[in-house]
């Protein structure tokens with residue numbers, strides 16, 4: 572499968588983008604960066620987005636992706652999230668105040684709503700257009716769940732933001748065909764306390780998480796904070812685990 576990394580940082584400036592991934596051009600994970608890096612036509616090809624949690628850096632472009640869908644001939648965009656995450660998204664963002672609830676408005680071009688929300692039960696695999704998707708809770712400041720995406724015999728795990736966690740690793744270890752794991756390392760090792768307090772990882776705790784992962788596939792650190800990206804990169808390299816990599820904003824073929 573093809574993984575297009577539109578945003579691989581936990582902060583943004585002119586050259587670094589917020590979390591947003593696209594698989595085979597039609598399935599997105601997180602929406603920090605989608606519309607801002609995709610043409611109108613590319614956006615119309617996205618059929619579904621999985622949202623790990625409601626922090627602004629993971630949903631920034633979602634209101635605009637939905638809004639644009641309202642004037643496209645593509646069918647509804649399906650937004651997936653774990654049930655508790657979906658409740659927060661609807662009550663805090665698509666609440667008619669921050670943004671309209673486009674699931675209740677019929678698009679004049681398709682006679683269908685622009686968006687459909689699908690809340691997932693954690694741990695239960697659902698199928699959508701031939702791909703399997705399992706939401707698995709992770710440890711963050713607010714309700715958050717990563718996702719294991721299975722497609723054509725290959726699988727990728729995305730944790731989204733997380734501190735030390737376990738359930739998603741157990742599920743990943745049992746999943747056949749894992750070709751990549753995308754997790755995070757937000758802060759450098761000398762900011763471990765901040766990483767712990769905010770339920771994020773540093774390269775040190777990323778290294779501890781690696782020990783829980785038994786699959787032989789690259790494990791990518793995303794969500795680096797911009798000023799520390801070089802420190803984090805060298806600290807990841809110093810783990811001396813050939814699976815450990817930093818995630819770059821580029822296209823991967825897996």
Ligand SMILES: [Zn+2]
Pocket residue numbers: 581590626628629732794
């Ligand atoms: Zn984040």
Ligand SMILES: [Zn+2]
Pocket residue numbers: 624626711732
């Ligand atoms: Zn977060």
